[in-house]
Amino acid sequence: MTEEPAASQTVIRVGDDYDVVIGSGILDRVPDLIGEQAERVLVVHPPTLRDLARRVASSISTKGYAAELAEVPDAESAKTSSVAASLWERLGRSAFTRTDAVVGVGGGTVTDLAGFVAATWLRGVPVVQVPTTLLGMVDAAVGGKTGINTAEGKNLVGAFHPPVGVLCDVDVLATLPQADFVGGLAEVIKCGFIADPVILDLVAADPAAATRADNPHLRELIARAIRVKADVVAVDLKDNAVREILNYGHTFGHAIEQVERYTWRHGEAISVGMVYVAELARLAGHLSGPDGEALVAQHRRVLESVGLPTSYRGDRWEALLTAMRRDKKSRGSTLRFVVLDGLAEPARLVGPPDELMHTAYGLVSAG
Template sequence: MSDVTTIAVGDDYDVLIGSGVLARVGTLLGGDVERVLVVHPPTLSVLAGRVEVALTEQGYAVHRAEVPDAEAAKTIGVAADLWALLGRAGFTRTDAVVGVGGGTVTDLAGFVAAGWLRGVRVVQVPTTLLGMVDAAVGGKTGVNTAEGKNLVGAFHPPAGVLCDVDVLATLPEADLVAGLAEVIKCGFIADPAILDLVEADPEAARRTDNPRLRELIERAVRVKAEVVAADLRESSLREILNYGHTFGHAIEQVEGYTWRHGEAISVGMVYVAELARLTGHLAGPEGEALVARHRSVLASVGLPTTYRDDRWEDLLTAMRRDKKSRGSTLRFVVLDGLARPTRLAGPSDETLRAAYGLVGTPATAAAN
């Protein structure tokens, strides 16, 4: 437990990254907490039990709530059930919620904590790569609606985040690979060393028993921590973390959330790279090389870089509902060069469609 990396998110809270650190969850709660609700999916009952034991041994009164797997957890109905549980258990403003699971669970747990009594403490214990490097860090919480992903939510920074890399050993390989999309995203927008590390040994990046993966996690968390500390409420700089997400979220919605988030974001990054090239942001041989690098580095770890070519109208409708839109104007994060993100507002429908054509593959050949 001595080998722990602590990454500060401004002056607000810390992210602890290490092996065998689950027992430290109570140290992030603070001394005035009495009751704790541990939220987890059914697949993580044993792990949640370990968190419960650690908290109980530290004197907390622990309640547990099992929520559905994946995006099915992120509904207002599930949130309402959890609020009812908090009410029955007598949770006060000095009590807390702990989210144990992937990004959907930490999003939900944070949203429930943000809403109860206008905000109680939440500690996030992400158990997926995606959760560790993205969803659990930053304080963005929310649930989905039929109209789109994360359209109802709140900014509610956690009291702390605990990343025990040992739990990734049980993560299905497809989920680990999907999480690498958010790691690679950080390489393109801020830390090119991430790309170099992945390209030097893509297989090491996919292995939970290889120290390369922990290094990638720490680098990605540092990128997000620095951006979030500078812009908690996504008023300016923080938008760069949405690189690839406008198109990626549209894929998720059109596919009924059957695509993993990272898979959709992978295609979304290729899409905005092509969009940047078409609009002159990535110009000349260097620009062409950077667009090609998107495809090569993502494909090297097993992520998709294309999407079926017969869904344009549905995708466009979904993108127009995106949170980053302003009125009828679509906004995208694009690159002016490696680690040089900027914003592109209001590209023409013809340009948007042309970029789609460059990532499209015949529907009969498309595969998730």
């Protein structure tokens, strides 16, 4: 991975596959990421970003492409087989070929959906991701994982399909609801715990500033989090080995999302999931002694300092356990957790006893 700083942007290369462009006022650069062979481009967006999507489509049209807008539901309701099918029908009616492209404009749910539709149409067409949330920029839009949800769980149907480019215009974060911005910080902080402790230092230095889009360190936080993910994805696209570390806190977090019928924000659930797995690692002996205790405490301190939750209701264990057993990292009936042996020292915990997992649940229960 290489990085090329410029006056208005930072470019992070993901392996040999594509660039992630980070900057201010760069939204009109979307056409530069679309392949020259494309003739038609489908711009997928939620209702709340109609004007922004029109701006993207207009910039695409000025470069000679035939741009079409496709509006999809907001949030997790977009990630369904019926919505995906409606987009396939749209691509078919417009005679999209294998060299035409899809552009996803929105948060992580839209980029997941757009990527999945691109991966499955004609067995794969180019997709450009334009994430408009902090969560989308540092997580969902980077890495090539695409997917939709089913009644049985989150992202259980999907495909690995790297984009041809990702454009992160940080200016759009100024209009992001505060709760959504803070939710996105969970994935940034996760990268600090698993790989880049400087992220934790930047957040801890001024937690109040970290929760604002005008944070002077925002671009650095975004770039550092993307760099962590890019380094991992470059060596393990298909989640066979090291990429699992990016799921730190996600096994328990995804279970909360499912049990709560996706009424919890992803980042809120992952925040609790990180505290849960830190407690589980301590109980299992991965985090031992005063240093281990301090690291568990640091999880709570950093996450709570930016307003993220660190506990969950105490009467949902059986439902949570059932949801965790459907986790993508599970092998047969054996649960696998990403844990820490120390700060920025990720490891795996395979098949912990139910009693141990239940005890850790008690330590993150609010009552």
